[in-house]
Amino acid sequence: MPSICFYFQVHQPLRMRxxxxxxxxxxxxxxxxxxxxxxxxxxxxxxxKCYLPTNSIMLDLINKxxxxxxxxxxxxxxxxxxxxxxxxxxxxSFEDLAKTGCVDFLDETYYHSLxxxxxxxxxFKEQVELHRKSLSxxxxxxxxxFRNTEALFTNEIAKLVEDMGYKxxxxxxFERVLGWRSPNYLYRVKxxxxxxxxxxxxxxxxxxxxRFSARWWSEYPLTAEKYASWLSRCEGPLLNMFMDYxxxxxxxxxxxxxxxxxxxxxxxxLKYENLNFRTPSELVGIEPVGEIxxxxxxxWADMERDASAWLGNDMQKVCFRMLEGLEPMVRGTKDxxxxxxWRLLQNSDHLYYLCTxxxxxxxxxxxxxxxxxxxxxxxxxxxxxxxxxxxxxEDIPKKR
Amino acid sequence: xxxxxxxxxxxxxxxxxxPFKSGGLGVHCYELTxxxxxxxxxxxxxxxxxxxxxxGTTPRLIQVMPVHFGPYTARETYGPDFMGRVMQYNIRxxxxxxxxNRERHYDLIHNHDWLTIKAGILAKQRIHKPHVVTIHSTEYxxxxxxxxxxxxxxxxSGVHAADRVITVSHMMKKQxxxxxxxxxxxxxxxxxxxxxxxxRKKWEVRxxxxxxxxxxxxxxxxxxxxxxxxxxxxxxxxxxxxxxxVMAGGGDMLPYxxxxxxxxxxxxxxxxxxxxxESQLKEAYAKSDVYxxxxxxxxxxxxxxxxxxxGTPIILSKTSGVSEITPHCLKVDFWDVNRMAEYIIALxxxxxxxxxxxxxxxxxxxxxxxxxxxxxxxxxxRELV
Numbered sequence: 001m002p003s004i005c006f007y008f009q010v011h012q013p014l015r016m017r018x019x020x021x022x023x024x025x026x027x028x029x030x031x032x033x034x035x036x037x038x039x040x041x042x043x044x045x046x047x048x049k050c051y052l053p054t055n056s057i058m059l060d061l062i063n064k065x066x067x068x069x070x071x072x073x074x075x076x077x078x079x080x081x082x083x084x085x086x087x088x089x090x091x092x093s094f095e096d097l098a099k100t101g102c103v104d105f106l107d108e109t110y111y112h113s114l115x116x117x118x119x120x121x122x123x124f125k126e127q128v129e130l131h132r133k134s135l136s137x138x139x140x141x142x143x144x145x146f147r148n149t150e151a152l153f154t155n156e157i158a159k160l161v162e163d164m165g166y167k168x169x170x171x172x173x174f175e176r177v178l179g180w181r182s183p184n185y186l187y188r189v190k191x192x193x194x195x196x197x198x199x200x201x202x203x204x205x206x207x208x209x210x211r212f213s214a215r216w217w218s219e220y221p222l223t224a225e226k227y228a229s230w231l232s233r234c235e236g237p238l239l240n241m242f243m244d245y246x247x248x249x250x251x252x253x254x255x256x257x258x259x260x261x262x263x264x265x266x267x268x269x270l271k272y273e274n275l276n277f278r279t280p281s282e283l284v285g286i287e288p289v290g291e292i293x294x295x296x297x298x299x300w301a302d303m304e305r306d307a308s309a310w311l312g313n314d315m316q317k318v319c320f321r322m323l324e325g326l327e328p329m330v331r332g333t334k335d336x337x338x339x340x341x342w343r344l345l346q347n348s349d350h351l352y353y354l355c356t357x358x359x360x361x362x363x364x365x366x367x368x369x370x371x372x373x374x375x376x377x378x379x380x381x382x383x384x385x386x387x388x389x390x391x392x393x394e395d396i397p398k399k400r
Numbered sequence: 401x402x403x404x405x406x407x408x409x410x411x412x413x414x415x416x417x418x419p420f421k422s423g424g425l426g427v428h429c430y431e432l433t434x435x436x437x438x439x440x441x442x443x444x445x446x447x448x449x450x451x452x453x454x455x456g457t458t459p460r461l462i463q464v465m466p467v468h469f470g471p472y473t474a475r476e477t478y479g480p481d482f483m484g485r486v487m488q489y490n491i492r493x494x495x496x497x498x499x500x501n502r503e504r505h506y507d508l509i510h511n512h513d514w515l516t517i518k519a520g521i522l523a524k525q526r527i528h529k530p531h532v533v534t535i536h537s538t539e540y541x542x543x544x545x546x547x548x549x550x551x552x553x554x555x556x557s558g559v560h561a562a563d564r565v566i567t568v569s570h571m572m573k574k575q576x577x578x579x580x581x582x583x584x585x586x587x588x589x590x591x592x593x594x595x596x597x598x599x600r601k602k603w604e605v606r607x608x609x610x611x612x613x614x615x616x617x618x619x620x621x622x623x624x625x626x627x628x629x630x631x632x633x634x635x636x637x638x639x640x641x642x643x644x645x646v647m648a649g650g651g652d653m654l655p656y657x658x659x660x661x662x663x664x665x666x667x668x669x670x671x672x673x674x675x676x677x678e679s680q681l682k683e684a685y686a687k688s689d690v691y692x693x694x695x696x697x698x699x700x701x702x703x704x705x706x707x708x709x710x711g712t713p714i715i716l717s718k719t720s721g722v723s724e725i726t727p728h729c730l731k732v733d734f735w736d737v738n739r740m741a742e743y744i745i746a747l748x749x750x751x752x753x754x755x756x757x758x759x760x761x762x763x764x765x766x767x768x769x770x771x772x773x774x775x776x777x778x779x780x781x782r783e784l785v
Contacts, residue, residue, distance in 0.1 A: 021639065021745065022738050318752045356728075356760060375730055378753055379746040 002184060003238045003278035004269060005198070005239050007086075007170060008245035009147070009218050011076040012046060013349035015039055015370050019384050029391065031339055038370065040260055043086045050175040050249035055093035057248075057259060059265050062102045069266040070102045070277040073245070074147045077110030077131050078347060080138065091138070095206060098139040104279030106170065107131050107143040113346035114310055116148055116157045117297070118324050124157075127343070128164060138220065145280040149348050151200065151242070154308065155191045155293065162195035165264035168284040170242060172300040173199030177292050184236025186286050190293040196284055197292055200242040200300060209243040213256035221257070224264035232272040244301070250350065302357065310351040315378040319351060322385050329392040342388065345381075408781055409442045409504060411497045413511035413519050415459065417447050418678070424702040425512060428568075428592055428742050433459040435593075435774035441781070444504060446493050446519075462500070464493050483550060486515060495520035501527045507785045512536060514551055514605035517558030524561075533558060534566040534590075538575060540588065541623060541697040548577050548785050557578045566778050567702040569721025575699075588780050591725055592702045593770035595711040598682070602758055603711060605686045612643045612748045615688035615712070617676070617703050618695070620651030623739030625734050630657065632694070634664045635741035636748075642749060643669060650675040650685055685710035689754065691746045695720050696734050704729075708765040711758035725768065728760040 017035035019025075061069045076093065083091040097103045098168055109115060110130040115123040128146070135141055145159045145168040153171035161169050173183025181187075185198035207227070211217045219226070231239060244251065252258040269275050297307040311317055323346055330342040353369040354377045371377035412433065416426030433443045443459035448564075450463070465488075469720070493516060495507065510532045511520035517533055517534045538555055539547040559565050559580055565587045567573045573589050576582040607613070614633070618624040627646065633645040647670065647740075654672065661670040676684060685691065691707035694766040698720035705722060707714050716723040717734040730743045747754050 020738065021742060125780070130756055132423070183560050313756055314752045318750075356756065372731060373729070375728075375753060375757055378750070379730075379743065382746070382750055383742075 001002065001274045001278070002231065002234050002236055003276050005238050005240050005280060005282060006071040007106065007147070007198075007240070007242045007280060008071065008247075009243070010051075010073055010245040011079050012039075012043055012082055013112070013347050014051060014078055014082070015042070015382060016350065016380055018290045018388065019380055021383060025387060029388070030337070032387075033341065035370075040086050043082050044396065046246060046250050047087050047090050049254070050246050051090045051203060052093060053254075053259065054248040054258050054262070055090075057262055058103075059093070059096055059100070061263070062097070065266055065270065067102055068270060070104070070279050070282070072104035072106060072145075072279045072281075073097075074106035074108050075135075076112040077111055077127075077134060078344070080134060083344060086313070086354065094266070095139065098141065102279075104281045105139055105141050105143050105146075106145050106147045107135065107166070108147050109149050110134070111150050111343040111346050112348055113343065114149055114152065114307075114320065114348050115346055116152060116154075116160070117307070117311075117320075118327070120284065120327065121160055123327060124140040124160065125164065128161075136229055143281070145198070145284060149296075150309070151359055153197070153294055153298045155189060155295060158189040158192050158195055158197070158294075162189075162192045166195065167359060168196045168280055169196055170198040170200065170240070170280065171294075172298055173201055173240065174298060174305045176305065177294055182236050184234060184239055185289040186238070186283070188288045188291040190291055196286075196288050198238075198240050198280060198283075199292075200240050202300070204234075204239060205241045205243050208241070208261075209251065211248045211253050212247075212261070220306065222260055222261065227261075228268035228272060228275070231269060231335050232275055237286050238278070253269050272375055299312060301352075308357075309355055311346050313354070313356050313374075315356075315374065316351050316354045319354065319378070319381050319385065322382075322389075326385070326388060326392065329389075333392065338391070340386075345384065345388070350377075350381055354381065355387055406548075407440055407442065408507050408778070409714070410436070410781070410783060411446065411501070411509045411523065411525070412443050412459065412659070413446045413493055413497075413509065415447060415512065415514040415515045417445060423567050424592065424700065425764070427702055427734065428534075428536065429512060431593060431595075431770040432774060432777065436769040436777065438771075439778055441774075441778060444500065444506075446496060446516075447469065447712070448489060449558075458608055461591045462496060464496055465489060480579060483556070490516060491522065493519035494526060497523040498526040505739075508532060508781055509783075510534070514539070514555045514558060517562075519555060521558065521561050530563040531561070532564045532566060532780060532784070533562040534568070535559065535572060535576065535699075536568055537572075537699045540575065540579060541699055542621075543623075545622075556662055562586075563784055564588060566615050566777070566780060568592055569724055571719070571721045571724065572699040588778045590744075590780070591721075591768055592700050592705060593768045593773040593781060594702070594765050595707040596762055596765045597772065599706060599709040600686045601711045601762065602688075603755075607687055610642070613688045614643060614645050614690045614692060614744055615648065615684060615707075616646065616692055616694070617648045617681070617684065618693070619649050620647070620653040620657055622653065623696045624651075624698075625696055627660065628658050628694045628734055629692060629741070630661055630664060630666070630670065631737045632740045632744065633661075633670060634666050635737055636744050637666055637669055640745055640748065643744075645670045646673060646684070646688065647671070648673040648676045648681075654655055658729045679749040683711070685712050688712050690744050692740065692744070693717055693720055693722070694732075694734050694740065698722070705765060705768060709760040711762045713747050713754055713757040715739075715740060715747075726761070726764050728757055728764050 051213045109127040146166040147170045151171045183201045186196040301309040356374050418430045445459040445464045509523045516572045520531045547767045548576045558749045577584050614630045661667045685707050691712045693704045693716050695717045701720045701722035714729045716729050732739045
């Protein structure tokens with residue numbers, strides 16, 4: 001009997017502003033580096049189109065099915081900060097969902113960072129701890145399942161996560177890792193003693209997240225009835241449906257019928273006696289059927305499902321190494337504001353914009369990028385990083 | 401079986417042809433006619449008689465009459481009888497086409513730009529074959545001081561009379577639709593090409609010196625943006641030493657620009673090379689660290705493709721046709737001197753950016769071969785023949 005495990009990633013990056021070396025760059029670096037106006041506009045837009053209406057639908061569904069409809073989220077710290085700054089109503093609506101008891105939360109890095117790939121793991125641990133603290137204070141919850149930024153996963157990261165006390169971790173159910181095996185089971189991880197891996201069923205997830213409104217798709221239009229019938233025919237104890245929350249109303253606009261689909265889906269699914277909804281915390285007790293071995297990074301991004309969306313070309317690698325290299329100096333300042341800025345710059349989106357891949361993935365990168373070209377993105381990012389380094393090298397108290 | 405069934409024979413009416421050339425038009429005609437020849441299209445190329453000795457049989461060159469003035473140089477040097485000479489050439493050209501047609505049996509007439517557009521129309525009337533015109537630029541692009549009404553009229557009536565109009569970019573196409581009210585269904589966009597194998601790569605040549613080099617290559621005329629280039633140079637030099645700005649190309653603004661660089665106090669870091677011959681041109685691209693095309697108006701901008709083929713990162717004005725075709729560039733508004741300077745500084749300072757862009761450019765340039773342009777041109781011919 002498959003349990004449907006819905007997990008939604010909720011995140012908005014803090015986009016940079018165009019930083020010019022010909023301007024007076026003294027003053028508050030936060031204001032100099034980040035585009036507050038754009039960030040507010042985007043956040044308000046996505047709140048209106050996605051977060052508020054979708055949360056309201058989810059709450060109705062949870063009430064309507066009396067505990068039978070269950071979902072999970074992970075909200076990045078950067079997202080939570082923006083809720084508080086730009087639109088606290090969004091945060092309230094997540095709190096309402098948390099109170100139902102039918103909603104599970106996952107932990108992740110607070111700043112949606114790739115610091116799990118830093119050589120020194122201190123930053124990773126600290127960011128996870130920050131996230132854990134804010135979830136505990138905001139939603140009174142203590143997650144037992146972890147999701148790393150962009151589902152980035154290696155044996156080494158999994159071991160760290162296990163050592164921090166988590167029982168499960170989510171990642172991509174990709175053939176490169178699974179071979180003939182199905183993502184609809186839990187797996188042990190090589191080098192870990194008890195941590196279990198939840199693997200995304202990317203076909204069924206992407207049927208909603210990417211293909212829902214694709215007219216070229218032979219299954220278009222996707223109805224809740226059809227989708228439920230597919231799910232009912234699946235084998236295995238769990239179906240991991242992981243997707244960006246912005247799928248609802250933002251990536252798939254309202255006029256595609258995505259909200260109607262969502263409203264009908266639980267009812268159609270619960271018509272089948274062999275299907276139910278469960279959260280990762282409830283499912284983590286399932287006995288694993290095998291072991292996965294992931295020595296190199298696996299993620300849910302792009303065709304390659306590796307780290308190449310953020311670290312695929314030399315420009316990305318240089319920026320990433322520079323970020324990493326700044327750590328001792330940044331920590332040395334003991335200046336909370338500078339540390340926070342350094343962490344905001346770790347946001348993986350900044351590297352994602354520098355991707356030079358062509359074809360379909362390139363278009364996805366471009367859709368999300370505030371820059372004309374990856375080169376433009378690199379120049380801006382690098383100029384900002386250089387400015388940070390200058391500040392660190394100079395007399396910091398004076399510049400602050 | 402009729403052997404000529406598949407073959408096409410074209411009367412092409414041009415103006416510049418290497419080595420008698422000053423810009424993109426000559427390169428275009430040379431490369432296009434050669435690529436057409438290898439596709440079984442026979443081209444008779446009509447052009448003014450020049451002092452250069454013209455050799456080779458591809459295409460068959462037919463030199464109509466001397467015109468006593470260079471290709472697109474300053475109009476003032478054309479003299480008072482300029483338009484008269486042009487019209488005389490056009491009439492003679494059409495007569496030649498009609499005469500040769502008795503033997504050659506042309507399938508189609510193809511001319512380039514306004515200078516020979518009348519000849520195209522006249523020849524069509526005489527031999528009753530379709531007429532295609534390629535527009536590389538219009539009077540609006542060439543004249544900074546205000547367009548010449550007579551030339552505008554020739555262009556307008558010419559593109560309306562032609563059976564098909566080929567433009568070198570969508571920007572050019574839009575201009576013909578907006579400014580001349582031309583029916584867009586008659587227009588086909590065919591981009592210029594480049595052969596990357598003919599260009600040496602930036603990473604294969606030895607630099608002139610340790611100094612960083614920023615290159616401008618084009619006619620010294622207002623619409624090519626040399627003034628903005630010098631202003632940008634001053635900006636760059638205000639924060640970075642050891643950068644040299646090289647300006648290659650002739651033109652009527654040259655004396656003014658030399659003075660202007662002195663006024664700006666940057667003359668030590670600016671070199672004017674004058675008109676560069678083909679051989680030195682390829683060196684110049686490869687030995688530069690950045691290529692800038694700051695044009696106010698540039699229907700295509702073949703030099704940018706050549707820089708791409710050399711792996712030299714390019715900064716392109718948004719008002720250039722070439723900026724339509726590649727994502728591997730940095731785009732600026734031609735007036736945005738600050739942004740242009742920031743891009744140059746970044747390309748000089750961040751080696752990884754310079755290399756990444758250069759490598760992708762070479763790859764991208766391969767998509768724009770003359771063979772592709774010729775195939776598309778044959779496609780246009782086939783619509784009519």
